[in-house]
Structure formats: C-alpha cells, structure tokens
Amino acid sequence: METKDLVLLMLIPIILVSLVIYTDTGPAITGAVVNEPAKESNIIGTYSINPSFKAKEKYDLDDYNKIKELLDVIMSCAKQNSVEQCVAQINDNEFAWQLGCDKGAEKVLYDFAEFFQDCIDSEDNNCICTKNLELSSEKIKEYGLLNTFDLILNEPSQNKIKIEVLKSEGLSYGINTNGLSGWIPSRYVLGYDSNGIPKLNLFFYDLSKGDDFKGPGPLTKLIIYKNNLNNINTIDFVKQENDNLKNPRDNIIMDKDNKPVEVSKLPNCNIKPKNTYKLCVMQKNYKITAYDKLDGQVKERSPVVKFAAYIAPAQNP
Amino acid sequence: MKKSSLFFMPLIVIILIIVLVNLYIVLLEKGSFTKPIGSRQFDLFKTYLEAEKALFFIDQSAKYSLQQSIYELAKDGGLSEVYASDVLTSRETPFIPIAKKCGKFYGYSLWYEKDAVCFDENKVKLNLELLFNERMNSYLDDYPINIWLDNYKYEIRDSIEIIGRAKEPLKLDILKDERKEAVKKPIEEKIITKEGITELKEFTGTELCAKGSKCGLTAEAYQKLEEAQKLAKEKGKSLEIYSAYRSEEEQTALWGGQTPERYRQRFPNEEERRKYVCNPNLGLGECPHMTGKAVDIRFKGKSNSDMTVDDWKELEKIMYTAGFRRYTAELWHYECCGTERYNRAVQLEKETGKEVRAIS
Numbered sequence: 001m002e003t004k005d006l007v008l009l010m011l012i013p014i015i016l017v018s019l020v021i022y023t024d025t026g027p028a029i030t031g032a033v034v035n036e037p038a039k040e041s042n043i044i045g046t047y048s049i050n051p052s053f054k055a056k057e058k059y060d061l062d063d064y065n066k067i068k069e070l071l072d073v074i075m076s077c078a079k080q081n082s083v084e085q086c087v088a089q090i091n092d093n094e095f096a097w098q099l100g101c102d103k104g105a106e107k108v109l110y111d112f113a114e115f116f117q118d119c120i121d122s123e124d125n126n127c128i129c130t131k132n133l134e135l136s137s138e139k140i141k142e143y144g145l146l147n148t149f150d151l152i153l154n155e156p157s158q159n160k161i162k163i164e165v166l167k168s169e170g171l172s173y174g175i176n177t178n179g180l181s182g183w184i185p186s187r188y189v190l191g192y193d194s195n196g197i198p199k200l201n202l203f204f205y206d207l208s209k210g211d212d213f214k215g216p217g218p219l220t221k222l223i224i225y226k227n228n229l230n231n232i233n234t235i236d237f238v239k240q241e242n243d244n245l246k247n248p249r250d251n252i253i254m255d256k257d258n259k260p261v262e263v264s265k266l267p268n269c270n271i272k273p274k275n276t277y278k279l280c281v282m283q284k285n286y287k288i289t290a291y292d293k294l295d296g297q298v299k300e301r302s303p304v305v306k307f308a309a310y311i312a313p314a315q316n317p
Numbered sequence: 318m319k320k321s322s323l324f325f326m327p328l329i330v331i332i333l334i335i336v337l338v339n340l341y342i343v344l345l346e347k348g349s350f351t352k353p354i355g356s357r358q359f360d361l362f363k364t365y366l367e368a369e370k371a372l373f374f375i376d377q378s379a380k381y382s383l384q385q386s387i388y389e390l391a392k393d394g395g396l397s398e399v400y401a402s403d404v405l406t407s408r409e410t411p412f413i414p415i416a417k418k419c420g421k422f423y424g425y426s427l428w429y430e431k432d433a434v435c436f437d438e439n440k441v442k443l444n445l446e447l448l449f450n451e452r453m454n455s456y457l458d459d460y461p462i463n464i465w466l467d468n469y470k471y472e473i474r475d476s477i478e479i480i481g482r483a484k485e486p487l488k489l490d491i492l493k494d495e496r497k498e499a500v501k502k503p504i505e506e507k508i509i510t511k512e513g514i515t516e517l518k519e520f521t522g523t524e525l526c527a528k529g530s531k532c533g534l535t536a537e538a539y540q541k542l543e544e545a546q547k548l549a550k551e552k553g554k555s556l557e558i559y560s561a562y563r564s565e566e567e568q569t570a571l572w573g574g575q576t577p578e579r580y581r582q583r584f585p586n587e588e589e590r591r592k593y594v595c596n597p598n599l600g601l602g603e604c605p606h607m608t609g610k611a612v613d614i615r616f617k618g619k620s621n622s623d624m625t626v627d628d629w630k631e632l633e634k635i636m637y638t639a640g641f642r643r644y645t646a647e648l649w650h651y652e653c654c655g656t657e658r659y660n661r662a663v664q665l666e667k668e669t670g671k672e673v674r675a676i677s
Contacts, residue, residue, distance in 0.1 A: 006325075009329060012329060012332070013329070013332040013333075013336065017336060042492050042493045043490040043491065043492060044357070044492070045361070045490075045491040046488050046489065046490060046491065047364045047365065047368055047488070047489045047490075047491055048486045048487070048488045048489075049368045049371075049372065049487050049489075050483055050486050050487070051372060051375050051464065051468075051483045051486070051487040052469075052480070052481055052482050052483045053375050053376050053379045053480075053481045054379075054478065054479070054480050055376070055379035055380050055382075055383045055478070055479050055481075056383075056478045056479075057383050057384060057387060057477045058476065059476070059477050060476050060477070061441050061442060061445065061473075061475075061477060062475075064395045064438050064441045065438050068428070068436065068438055071429075075429075102424065106424060109424075110423040110424050113423060173423070173424075275431075276422050276427075276430075278422065278423065278424075278425045279425075283391075288384040288387060288388055289381070289384050290384055290385050290387075290389075291385060292388075301388060303387055303388050303390075303391035303392075304391055304392065305391045305394060305395065306391070306392055306394050306424075306425050306426070307394030307395070307425055307426050307427070307428045307436070308421070308422035308423075308425035308426065308427050308428065309427070309428045309429040310427075310429050310430050310431045311429075
C-alpha cells in the first residue's frame with residue numbers, strides 16, 4: 001500500500017465520526033427550547049386548488065317572460081269575462097294555470113288570515129262575517145287537509161296580530177287590526193275528518209282573569225261579530241246558537257237595549273272587493289329534486305310559479 | 318496482498334460497524350424512525366384526497382342548490398326574499414326584506430298592484446343568483462373543512478347553466494399525521510392601506526374567525542380582540558368574527574355590485590345603497606373595515622338573529638372593557654384603535670365623564 005492510499009483509508013473513519021456528530025446536532029437542541037410542544041403548529045404545508053364549478057339544469061328562465069305575456073292576455077280577457085273563465089282558457093301544453101294552489105297548513109293559514117283581515121277592513125258595524133269551513137271529501141284530499149292544524153295568534157305590537165303555524169317553520173302572517181279589539185282567539189285549531197267534517201276549536205286568553213280557556217266548540221263555521229259599544233268598535237269571534245250569538249265565555253251577547261242580539265236581523269259585513277287574484281302556473285313535464293319545509297321532504301317536484309296580480313273587474317255593458 | 322493491507326481491512330470494517338451502530342442509536346433517539354419512510358408523501362396524498370372530496374362536495378352542492386333555488390324562485394314568483402340580516406354588510410336594522418317591491422298577498426308575491434307593476438322579468442336572473450348563493454353558502458357552511466362563503470362570481474347562461482368562478486382558491490393544510498385537526502396561529506403580514514403600511518394579523522381558520530370567513534386585523538386591534546375573547550371565556554362564551562379587514566378592492570367590489578349580494582344592481586340609487594354597504598370612495602371614516610380596526614362580531618354558535626337582547630348587551634360590555642366602541646346603528650359592529658368613530662367616542666367620554674359604549 002502506498003502512502004496516499006493509507007491517508008485515504010485513515011480519512012474514512014474520520015468522515016464517518018464527523019457524520020455522527022453532525023447528525024446529533026441541530027434541530028434536537030433547538031427542539032428542547034420549545035417547552036410547549038402542544039402549541040406547535042402541526043401544519044407542514046398548504047395544498048391549494050381552484051374550487052370553481054359549473055352546474056346545469058334543463059330549465060328556461062325565459063318561462064317567466066312567457067308567463068307574464070300570458071298574464072297580460074288574461075288581464076285583457078278579464079275586461080269582458082270572469083277571471084275564472086279566462087284562466088281556464090289559457091291552459092296549454094306547456095303550462096297549467098290555476099287560481100290559487102295552497103295546500104295543507106298554507107291553505108288553513110291564508111284562508112283564515114284573509115277572512116279575518118277582510119272582516120276587519122269592512123267599514124260597517126253591527127254586522128257579522130261568516131265563513132263555512134265544510135268542504136267536500138274530494139276537496140279535503142285535494143287541499144291535503146286530512147290533518148290537524150294549529151295556529152298561534154299573538155300581538156307583537158299594537159294594531160298587529162301575528163299568526164304562526166305550529167310545526168311549520170317560518171310560516172306566518174301579520175294581521176293589521178286597525179285598532180279593533182275584542183274576543184280574538186289566541187289559538188286556532190282546525191282539523192278535518194275524511195268525510196269533510198271540520199272541527200274547529202278556538203282558545204282564548206282572558207286578560208281580566210289572566211287565564212287561558214277553550215271557547216265553545218268544536219265549530220263548523222267561523223263567525224265574527226263587529227259591534228260598536230259605547231263608541232268603541234269591537235270585533236268578537238262568536239258562536240251561533242239558534243238565533244243568538246254567544247261569546248267565548250258562553251254568554252249570550254246583548255245589544256244596547258240589553259236584549260239578545262238576533263242573528264236573523266244582523267246584516268253580513270260588506271267585504272270590499274279586492275280584485276287581486278292568486279295565480280299558480282305549473283311547468284308541465286318538468287321535475288326537479290327539491291326540499292319543501294311544508295312537508296319536510298326532499299323529493300321530485302314540479303316547480304310552480306306562484307304570484308298575485310290585481311286584475312281589473314269586467315266592465316258592465 | 319501485502320501484510321499491511323491485512324491489518325487495515327478488518328480495522329476499517331470494525332470502525333464502520335461502530336459508526337453505523339452509533340448513527341442508528343442517535344437517529345433512534347431523535348425519533349426519526351417512528352414513522353415509516355414516505356409518511357410525509359402520504360400526508361400530502363391524504364390532503365390531495367381531501368381536496369378532491371371537497372371539490373366533489375362543491376359540485377354536488379351546486380347541483381342541488383340550483384335545483385332548490387329554481388324551486389324556491391318559482392314559489393316566490395320569480396322574486397327573491399333575501400333578508401338584510403343574511404347579508405354580512407347590512408348597515409341598518411336587520412331582518413328587513415330588501416328585495417321585494419310590493420310585498421305579498423297572502424303568501425303570493427305581487428306582480429301587479431292596482432297602480433303599480435311590481436315584477437321585473439329582467440331581474441329574475443339576479444334573483445336566482447341571490448337564492449343560489451344563499452343555498453350554496455348553507456351547504457358549504459356544513460362541510461367539515463373551511464370553505465370560503467360568498468366566494469364566487471356567477472355567470473348564468475341560458476337554459477340554465479350556472480358557472481361559479483372562485484375568487485379565492487381553496488387552501489387545505491397538509492397536516493402531520495399524528496394530529497387530526499390543524500392548530501393554527503395568526504400569521505403576520507404587511508399590507509398597504511390608505512393610512513399607509515400596516516402590520517396585519519391574519520387569523521382566518523382560528524377559533525376567533527367564523528367558518529368560511531376571512532379574518533384580518535391590525536396587531537393592536539387583534540391584541541384587544543384577544544383580550545375580549547379572554548373576558549368572554551371567563552363568562553363561558555366565545556367570540557366569533559364574521560367580518561374584519563376588507564381591502565379597498567374587496568370594498569369596491571361590494572359597493573360596485575361584483576359580489577353575490579349585488580348591491581349596485583339592487584340599489585342603483587347610491588343614497589339607498591349606503592344604508593346597506595359603505596362607499597369606499599368616501600374614505601376610511603365611512604368604511605372603517607378598510608382600516609383593519611373594525612369587526613362584525615357575535616357569540617360563537619349563534620347567528621345574528623339568534624342573538625338575544627341580553628346577548629348583545631353582554632357582548633357590548635365585553636367589547637367595551639377590551640377597548641372597543643360600537644356603532645349605534647349596528648349591534649354587531651365594533652371599532653377601536655383610533656378610527657374616526659372610536660376617537661369621537663373617546664372624546665365624548667372625556668367631555669362628559671361618562672362611558673360611551675356606542676356612537677353614531
């Protein structure tokens with residue numbers, strides 16, 4: 001062996017020992033400085049992607065233009081005919097038109113709210129508003145009313161009554177009382193059986209006694225009695241018994257002369273014509289998967305364009 | 318072979334063995350062998366799979382959101398019912414419907430009143446976009462990892478194709494395998510605001526920042542916020558920021574209608590629009606979020622509408638103690654550290670000797 005080979009051979013262990021020393025220094029020593037390893041970041045890097053997307057659906061927003069054009073046709077037609085006739089004429093292959101399409105809780109809520117508000121808005125006094133709740137069994141099925149619906153009425157502010165549907169999140173309506181007060185229910189519970197017989201129970205809150213109680217019932221029709229007592233306009237939900245009216249405490253209602261009010265002598269309140277119609281337009285042969293909070297289900301449904309429009313009444317010749 | 322070679326060869330082998338054993342022991346002590354070779358690569362691969370899962374989730378969310386928004390739009394008669402409280406930057410009382418012109422008739426959106434036309438068919442696309450964004454946000458908010466909300470610029474093409482172009486990329490942390498959740502610390506960065514260069518603490522993804530939101534504050538404001546969080550924790554609550562620093566570009570985009578809220582399109586009248594969003598051209602006094610010293614805040618686990626009067630009162634007390642002052646028109650908006658509104662509040666306190674927790 002030559003001298004240079006010997007030197008090289010001697011260098012090998014030196015290099016290896018140096019390697020060991022080098023490996024044993026560095027991060028291990030600084031690591032000891034960190035006394036709270038739990039707070040160390042455990043992130044060793046970031047991965048970045050572009051989350052853009054594209055979604056398609058076979059649906060044409062231009063349908064709204066078409067519906068608006070058809071509505072203009074209905075409005076022209078209604079100058080000579082009834083709105084019902086005009087709507088029936090407009091149905092074609094693409095769209096199915098209908099006057100109102102509320103079902104279930106929506107139907108119960110809006111029917112009651114409209115009846116109540118119309119009665120409040122009528123300008124006359126010492127009169128009654130009546131709504132018969134009986135429906136044919138076909139209608140009960142069509143409207144999805146084979147159930148019990150519970151409405152809660154409360155007064156969030158003066159002149160306002162908020163009606164909420166229990167178990168139907170977000171479904172509510174605000175009634176403007178125009179300053180009227182009286183026997184107004186705090187709870188309205190309506191149910192139907194398969195024969196179309198309604199069962200309406202009204203619950204009231206007695207401010208003077210501070211108690212909740214159930215009014216007479218079950219009822220098959222709603223009656224509101226508008227009266228003026230000592231120059232104060234009142235509005236009471238009442239029950240008819242023979243030719244008399246009874247308040248929720250089951251007492252016969254008396255007039256100014258302290259005689260029982262006779263229903264046969266009371267006029268119906270004069271409900272103002274609104275000429276505003278609820279319209280539903282269903283796109284035929286098209287379905288999408290969607291959730292509806294009314295039934296709480298995700299399923300295939302046809303989108304229904306729901307809107308209301310003022311349609312001027314037919315002009316008498 | 319020479320005699321000397323016979324001596325050296327075994328010597329080298331012995332030294333090699335000693336060195337290798339020593340090396341093994343040292344590396345073992347350092348814990349480097351606790352993980353198999355390639356574990357880091359696997360960590361990266363796992364993150365890639367997470368990203369693919371997130372992309373799939375976003376695609377599916379878009380598909381269902383589109384169907385749901387078509388259904389709801391029809392139910393609402395082509396008009397959308399987006400509430401001011403749902404929009405991060407609403408500047409007036411929450412819960413005001415801001416998209417309806419004539420309201421509803423017993424549940425049905427009015428298209429025509431006796432003397433007014435309430436339906437504009439040209440806004441149907443915009444209304445669909447608003448509804449779609451809302452649905453998309455609710456899906457993305459439910460996803461376990463932090464996906465930005467309101468992060469898309471939408472384009473709606475005929476018969477319908479909706480394209481969502483992301484403004485910000487989706488960033489996923491590559492985590493060490495032994496811990497499942499990211500432990501995040503605020504990152505310091507320098508930004509140039511109208512006031513000059515500012516040190517910004519970016520705390521997106523930390524406990525203080527709402528999921529899906531981007532959060533940044535000046536170092537001083539962040540320090541005060543940490544103090545507020547400490548006070549909240551003492552009361553068993555936790556704070557959540559859902560809007561903090563906004564760059565001039567972001568504020569201009571909000572004002573200019575380039576965000577899903579579409580303020581400019583919905584409120585072409587600037588005075589009307591200023592009720593909901595500030596005009597960045599009117600300076601930092603008008604738009605304090607651009608200073609990095611203003612926050613929109615609530616208690617964690619509650620939306621603005623879930624916050625009770627007592628919650629708001631408690632929040633105000635905490636924030637005041639930590640050095641913030643509230644804007645009177647917004648229960649959720651606080652400022653500190655020398656903004657124009659904050660200075661006015663402090664000045665008023667000096668003059669009157671009374672606490673000024675909120676100022677207009």
